[in-house]
Amino acid sequence: MTYLPRAFYDRDTLTVARDLLGCVLVREYGGERLTGRITETEAYIGRCDKACHAYHYKRTRRTETLFARPGTAYLYLIYGMYTCLNLVTEPAGEPAAVLIRGLEPLEGAETMARLRFGRDLDELTATQRKNFLNGPGKLCKGIALDRTLDGHDLLTPPLYVQPRQGEMGAIHCGPRIGVDYAQEAKDFPWRFWADM
DNA sequence: CTTCAGATGCTCT
């Protein structure tokens, strides 16, 4: 079983965000592998980024996980009902992470359909298929992630990342989603996505 | 295809 090593995460956050595209996120759940290729990411860097929860090294109970060693999972609740998954980057003490915004399902799509829509895969509408795991809240619901895994070490089951497999199309970047409040940081081109 | 309102609960001030 090949995991991305800690050194992969212990780098500049923008580099990690780009390099995660095409890698395979693995969630072991109920004895099954739920996996997907990472298609979209965003970088958050507390040192200089007003959109980051830990901007200017702000430490609170929630942001404590962002200060953990690289390769730690940071999961938080947003809008009262959705979970977002981040992978902590840079040396311990530098609060920074990559938000996973989109997955393309590989293994376990049947279970993902039940988790996300409560229906079988072959019962999904065209719209449900198209919007299966293409958002941070959607993918967490689809692979059964919640805050109980906050602080989890990504070099151990049941949640980890495997190296890129297969070919990948062009990589694009642009402004991040949903950070209009972040003043000058709202225009940073720190969102990355790949043609698959 | 688009916009729009509402759901919902935790965290920090």
Add this chain to the structure above:
DNA sequence: GAGCATCTGAAGA
């Protein structure tokens, strides 16, 4: 009490 790294369904173009 305010605000939030979102999503859904309904309604309109």
